[in-house]
Amino acid sequence: MGGDHGPKVTVAAALELLSRDPEVRIILVGQPEPLRTALLKKRASLSDRLTIHAATEVVAMDEPPAQALKKKKDSSMRVAINLVKDGTADCAVSAGNTGALMATARFVLKMLPGIERPAIATTLPTINGHVYVLDLGANVDCEPEHLQQFGIMGSILASAVDGIERPTVGLLNIGHEAIKGAEVIKRAAELLRASPINFYGNIEGDDIYRGTVDVVVCDGFVGNVVLKTSEGLAWMLGQLLRREFKRNIFTKLAALVAMPVLNQFRKHVDHRRYNGATLLGLKGLVVKSHGGADAYAYRHALQYAVTEVRNNVTGRIEAAVMQTEPLPA
Amino acid sequence: MGGDHGPKVTVAAALELLSRDPEVRIILVGQPEPLRTALLKKRASLSDRLTIHAATEVVAMDEPPAQALKKKKDSSMRVAINLVKDGTADCAVSAGNTGALMATARFVLKMLPGIERPAIATTLPTINGHVYVLDLGANVDCEPEHLQQFGIMGSILASAVDGIERPTVGLLNIGHEAIKGAEVIKRAAELLRASPINFYGNIEGDDIYRGTVDVVVCDGFVGNVVLKTSEGLAWMLGQLLRREFKRNIFTKLAALVAMPVLNQFRKHVDHRRYNGATLLGLKGLVVKSHGGADAYAYRHALQYAVTEVRNNVTGRIEAAVMQTEPLPA
Numbered sequence: 001m002g003g004d005h006g007p008k009v010t011v012a013a014a015l016e017l018l019s020r021d022p023e024v025r026i027i028l029v030g031q032p033e034p035l036r037t038a039l040l041k042k043r044a045s046l047s048d049r050l051t052i053h054a055a056t057e058v059v060a061m062d063e064p065p066a067q068a069l070k071k072k073k074d075s076s077m078r079v080a081i082n083l084v085k086d087g088t089a090d091c092a093v094s095a096g097n098t099g100a101l102m103a104t105a106r107f108v109l110k111m112l113p114g115i116e117r118p119a120i121a122t123t124l125p126t127i128n129g130h131v132y133v134l135d136l137g138a139n140v141d142c143e144p145e146h147l148q149q150f151g152i153m154g155s156i157l158a159s160a161v162d163g164i165e166r167p168t169v170g171l172l173n174i175g176h177e178a179i180k181g182a183e184v185i186k187r188a189a190e191l192l193r194a195s196p197i198n199f200y201g202n203i204e205g206d207d208i209y210r211g212t213v214d215v216v217v218c219d220g221f222v223g224n225v226v227l228k229t230s231e232g233l234a235w236m237l238g239q240l241l242r243r244e245f246k247r248n249i250f251t252k253l254a255a256l257v258a259m260p261v262l263n264q265f266r267k268h269v270d271h272r273r274y275n276g277a278t279l280l281g282l283k284g285l286v287v288k289s290h291g292g293a294d295a296y297a298y299r300h301a302l303q304y305a306v307t308e309v310r311n312n313v314t315g316r317i318e319a320a321v322m323q324t325e326p327l328p329a
Numbered sequence: 330m331g332g333d334h335g336p337k338v339t340v341a342a343a344l345e346l347l348s349r350d351p352e353v354r355i356i357l358v359g360q361p362e363p364l365r366t367a368l369l370k371k372r373a374s375l376s377d378r379l380t381i382h383a384a385t386e387v388v389a390m391d392e393p394p395a396q397a398l399k400k401k402k403d404s405s406m407r408v409a410i411n412l413v414k415d416g417t418a419d420c421a422v423s424a425g426n427t428g429a430l431m432a433t434a435r436f437v438l439k440m441l442p443g444i445e446r447p448a449i450a451t452t453l454p455t456i457n458g459h460v461y462v463l464d465l466g467a468n469v470d471c472e473p474e475h476l477q478q479f480g481i482m483g484s485i486l487a488s489a490v491d492g493i494e495r496p497t498v499g500l501l502n503i504g505h506e507a508i509k510g511a512e513v514i515k516r517a518a519e520l521l522r523a524s525p526i527n528f529y530g531n532i533e534g535d536d537i538y539r540g541t542v543d544v545v546v547c548d549g550f551v552g553n554v555v556l557k558t559s560e561g562l563a564w565m566l567g568q569l570l571r572r573e574f575k576r577n578i579f580t581k582l583a584a585l586v587a588m589p590v591l592n593q594f595r596k597h598v599d600h601r602r603y604n605g606a607t608l609l610g611l612k613g614l615v616v617k618s619h620g621g622a623d624a625y626a627y628r629h630a631l632q633y634a635v636t637e638v639r640n641n642v643t644g645r646i647e648a649a650v651m652q653t654e655p656l657p658a
Contacts, residue, residue, distance in 0.1 A: 110396035126564045137503055138513040174466055182469040182550060205557025209565040221511060222554055224503035225547075228534025229555050230562050236456045236538040237598065239565060243593040251590045258587035261580045265573040269566065 001289040003095025004061065010095065011038035013298035017306075018049055024306055025049045027089055031056065055079035059100045061291060068100035075197035077102050081108045084284040090309040091285035093276075093302055095293050100137055105279050110316070113273035115281035117142070119150045120288065121157055121218070122277035124230065125269055126211030132158050132167075135220040136227055136277060142219035142277045147171065147188035148195055149321070153280045154215035155197040160311035161304075162214075169250055170203035170213035173220060182218075196324060221329065228230055234271070276301035278283070278308060286312055332424025332620040333390065339424065340367035346635075347378055353635055356418055357411070358382045361407035384408035388429045390620060397429035406430055408562055410437045410578065413613040418613035419638040421633055422605075424622050431467055434608050434615045436611065441643070443650035444610035446471070448479045449549070449617065450486055453559065453608035454598055455540030460581055461487050461496075464549040465556055465606060469547035476517035477524055482609045483544035484526040485649050489640040490633075491543075499532035499542035501551060513548075521546070525653060565602070600603035605630035607637060 003009070008031065014026045025048070028035045032054050039045065047054060055076040059068040072078060077096050081090040094101050098120075107120055121134035132155075135142070135152050142150075150167045158167035171192060173185050185202075194197045200213045208216055210228065218226070241262075243256035255262075260279050275297040279286040285308055289301035332338070336359065341473045343355045354377070357364050361383050368374065375381060384405040388397040388422035401407060406425050412418040414437050420538060423430050424481070427449075435447055449462035462480050463486075471479075502514050514531075529542045537545055537555065549553070568592075574584035580599045584591075604626040608615040614637055618630035 036523060044485075125565075140503070142656070155351055172554060174550055174557075185561075205554045206561030206564065207380055208558055209561035218554075221503055222551060224508055225501060225534045226558050228532075229537055230556055230651075232535030232538035233559050233562055234566070235535065236454075237563070239456055241594050244590050244597070247590075247593075254587045254590050258583045261573050261576075261583050261587075264576075265570050268569055268573070 003289060003293060004094075005292070005294070007034045007038040007039075009295050009298050011035065011044075011294060012042060012295035013302055015042055015044050015048065016295065016299050017302045021303075021306065024302075025051075026302075027051050027053050027080075027083060029053045029055050029080040029083065029092075031058065041056035053079060053083065054068075059097050061097050063097055063100060065097070065099035065103040068097065069103050075104075078104050078108065079284060081105050081284070084286065085109055091305040092285060093287045093289060093305045095289035095298060095301075098137070098288060098291075101286065101288055102279060105282055105284075107287070108203055109282040112281055112283055112318050112321060114324070115149050115153070117146045117149070117315075118281040119146075119153060120223075120277050120281050121154060121280050122227070123274050124208060124227075124284055125274060126209050128211045130274070131211060131214060131216055132209060133216045133223055133226065134216070134280065135218065135223050137220040137224035138279070139220040140186075141221075142184065144184055144187035144191050147184070147219065149281070150319055151192045151199065151215070151217045152195055152197055152324060153317050154217060156279065156316045157280065157313055158214045158309075160313045160316050161307050167214035168197040168198050168200040169215040169217060170200045170207060170209075172216055172218035172226075173204065174203040175204050188217075196320070231271070234269070264303055269292040272297035273300055276304035278304075278313070280313075280317065283314070283318075285309060331624060332618060334424075334621070334623070336363045336367040337370075338472065338624050338627050340364065340373075341371060341624035342631055343379065344371055344373050344652035345624065345628050346631045348448045350632075350635065353631075354378045355407075355631075356380050356407040356412060356531060358384050358412065358421075359389065360385065360425075379449050382412065386424050390426050392426055393430060394426070394428035394432040397426065398432050404433075406435050407437070410434055410613070410615060413615065414438055420616060420634040422616045422620035422634045423618050424627060424630075426615060427466070427620075429639070430617055431608060434611055434613075438611040438613040441610055441612055441647050441650060443653070444478050444482070444646075446475045446478070447608050447610040448475075448482060449552075449606050450483060450609050451556070452603050453537060453556075454603060455538050457540045459603070460537060460540060460543060460545055462545045462547070462552055462555065463597065463609065464547065464552050466549040466553035467608070468549040470550075471517075473513055473516035473520050476513070476546055477520035478549065478610070479520045480526055480528065480544070480546045481524055481649055481653060482646050483546060485646045486607065486609065486637075486642055487543045489642045490636055493543055495527040497527050497541075498530040498544040498546060499536060501537075501545055501547035501555075502531040502533065504533050507597060515621050517546075525649075560600070563598070567595075569574060587605070601626035602629055605633035607633075609642075609646065611646075612643070641658060 080298035081091040287305040386404040409421040448464040616634040
C-alpha cells in the first residue's frame, strides 16, 4: 500500500514504468478502493498489464514484525509475497515496514538451500559508478559463514544486474592492523578468499565511495550505520551549501548562475535513483523501497526489480550456492 | 616526527600556534637535525617557549605497534609520552602510527582507575555545530561496560571543552527495533541510562550529522567505519561537484561566479578544522593528528590539545569515574 505516502506514489510509479517498458506487467496489491481512487486521479484504467489484487489489511510502518506476521494474514505485503510464492508474480516490491517485510518474506518464501540468513542489498553511488552493499540491517550479529554467503550473493547480484563477469568483493574492515579483535571479520576474510568469487580483500569505509570494489560485505549493523550516516552527511552538506548560497543578495545571484550546474550535480547523486534494496537469499524476489519514496524513487525500485527478474538473480544465487563447497570450520 | 609529512608540517604548525597563543610552550620531540632544518627554513629559532627534546628513533607509519613498543624505546613518540608521564609536558601530540601511539600511551601512562579501555574521540561537524564521537578504532570488540565508560568520558570531554553543562549522549544503534541481536548495545543502553550523564537514548547514523546529540557512543569498529565512510562520501561529492563545474566553458564561468560561495562552504566543512583525536581514559593527555595533516590541520590538533589541557580533561574524567558507582551486572 505504499509506505509513508500510500497508493498515490506507487500507482504513479507503476503507470510511469508501464509506459516506459512495454513488457512489464504490474499487479497492484492492496485495498481496491484507495488503489482505484489513485488510478482515477491519474485518469488511468486497469488493463491486462495493470491489475488489482485485493488485500484487506495494511501493515503499519511502526508495527512489530512478529505481530504483522501473526495477525495480518491478508495484508498487502503478505498477499504480494504470496503471489511470488505461487508464481503469479516474479517479484514483490514494497515501501512498507522493513522488519515486517523481511519476516513475512522469510516465512512465506523460505531461504534458499545453503543460505542461512537473508541479506538486504542496495546500490550506492561511487565516484565512477555504483557499488552493491550488503547487509543493510537484516542481520545484526553475523557469523563468518553469513558474511561469506553475503559475499557470494552480492557477487551474483552485481554480475547478474550489471553484467560484470567477475565482480570484485571487498570485506569492510578497519585499518589498524594491529588492533586485536574482530575475529569474525578475520575468519570471514579466510572464507571469502576460499570462495569461488573475486575476493578483493579488506576495504575501509572510504573505499565504498571511491569505487574500490563492486560489492561491499559487512554485517547488518555496520551496513545500516553506513547507509544512515551517508544519508545524514549528504543531507547536512546539501543544507549547508543551500545556506551559503542564501546568505545575501550576491550569493543569491551566484546561486542563479550556478543553478544549472548544481542541479546537474544533484541529479548525479540523487539518492532516489538508488532506491530499491533487494532481500537476497530467499526462494523468490522481494525488493524494498525506501518508506519515504516519491513516485520517481519508487519507479526506480520497480525498474530495479524488473532488471533483477530479467537477469534471474534468484536462480543464479541458488546455482552458485549449490556449487560452493562447505569449508572446514 | 610528524606523520606522513615530517617536521616540515609539525614545525610550521608549532610556530603558528606560538604566535597566536602567547601562553603556549612547545617541545619539539625528535631527531634534532631535521627539526633544526625545518626551523631554519622558517627562519625561526628556539626560545624558552620552543625547545627541542632529542629522540633518536622514529616509528614508521606502518610499523607493527608491538614492535614499536618493544624495540623503539627512544622513538619520538615514546619520548613525548614520557614527557607527559614525568610532568614535563601537559599533552603529547602526534601524527604518527595510531596503533603504536595507542599501545605506547597505554603502556607508559597506564589507564585511569575505573576505565578498562582507552577510547579515541574526535569531533565531527554537524548542521548546527559539532559532535564528539567515540570510540574511533581503539576497541573493536566492546563490552557494554566499555560503551558505558565511553559515554561518561565523552560527556566529560564535551562538557570540559565546550562548556556544555549536561551534554546529551546518544548510543549509535540501528532502527529496526524488531531485529534480534545487538545484545551488547541493549545492555549498554541500560548502563548508560543508569549513569550520571544526560543519556539521550539510541540514535541512528543520520543523527550524527543532524546534531541530535552532543556525544555519540559506538564501538571502535563502527566508529572507524563512520569516520572513513564520511571521508569517502565527502571526497566523492567534492570530486563530482568539481567535475560538474569543469564540464564546459559555461559551467566554468558559473564556477567563477560561485567560487566565493563554494569556498565559504568548503571552509565550513573543512575536515582539517576537525583534526585532532583524543586518547581518552589514560593518566595523561595524548592527542592524535591525522597522519596526512598539513600545517593548518596540525595546528588545529595542537590547539585542540591546548584547550583540553586548559580544561583539565584528564582530571575531570578521573573525578567522574570515581563518582560512578559500579552497576550490578
